[in-house]
Amino acid sequence: MNPSPANSAFSLPQPLRAIPSRITHHASRSGFSLLEVMCAILILGVALAGLTQGITTALASSKESELQTTAALYAAGLIETLRAQDDLSDGETRGDCGEALPLYRWKQSIAAAGIDGLHEVDVVVEHAKTGQPIYELRTLLFQPPAGAGAPASRGGSDSNSRRRGAR
Numbered sequence: 751m752n753p754s755p756a757n758s759a760f761s762l763p764q765p766l767r768a769i770p771s772r773i774t775h776h777a778s779r780s781g782f783s784l785l786e787v788m789c790a791i792l793i794l795g796v797a798l799a800g801l802t803q804g805i806t807t808a809l810a811s812s813k814e815s816e817l818q819t820t821a822a823l824y825a826a827g828l829i830e831t832l833r834a835q836d837d838l839s840d841g842e843t844r845g846d847c848g849e850a851l852p853l854y855r856w857k858q859s860i861a862a863a864g865i866d867g868l869h870e871v872d873v874v875v876e877h878a879k880t881g882q883p884i885y886e887l888r889t890l891l892f893q894p895p896a897g898a899g900a901p902a903s904r905g906g907s908d909s910n911s912r913r914r915g916a917r
Contacts, residue, residue: 757817777834784801796884812893817877817884817902818884819850819854820823820854820886821875821885822852822875822885823885824847824856824875825856825873825874825875825885825887826884826887828856828858828873829871829873829887829889831914832858832860832871832891833891837893838860838869838891840860840861840862840869841859841860842858842860842916843857843858843859844856844857844858846878847875850879853877853878853879854872854875854876854877854878854884855875855876855878856874856875856876857873857874857876858871858872858873858874859871859872860872863890866895867892867894867895868890868891868892869890869891869892869893870888870889870890871888871889871890871891872886872887873886873887873888874883874887874889
């Protein structure tokens with residue numbers, strides 16, 4: 751028998767040569783390719799960037815809302831303090847909001863509104879560092895003129911009797 755190159759002692763039997771090709775072919779289908787993994791990481795990165803931006807925007811909006819609400823309450827408090835005072839004097843005053851609210855300062859102006867005793871009040875709460883207005887509140891306050899006083903009494907019993915008789 752003449753040994754042929756296919757039947758030589760150095761060649762592997764037919765069934766052993768087929769096994770590695772089956773294993774290699776099966777292993778390539780069982781995992782993810784590098785391209786699939788890179789695409790998944792890219793999609794995840796874009797989603798996380800969007801989520802981070804959304805959270806940052808929500809926090810900034812929340813902080814801005816807190817600033818405006820605090821400024822509105824402080825301005826309303828200044829207006830109520832003016833209502834409680836006996837004497838309104840025209841002019842402009844400024845101040846800060848104290849140690850509890852270091853981010854705020856206020857400006858208040860009182861001016862005559864054209865009718866005797868009526869005053870236009872404008873309160874602006876500003877950011878202490880930038881000077882930008884955060885909230886502005888305008889209202890009209892009435893204070894009877896100094897000489898007006900209470901209306902003179904017309905004699906309560908007489909006016910009551912006239913009203914009764916007129917009915």
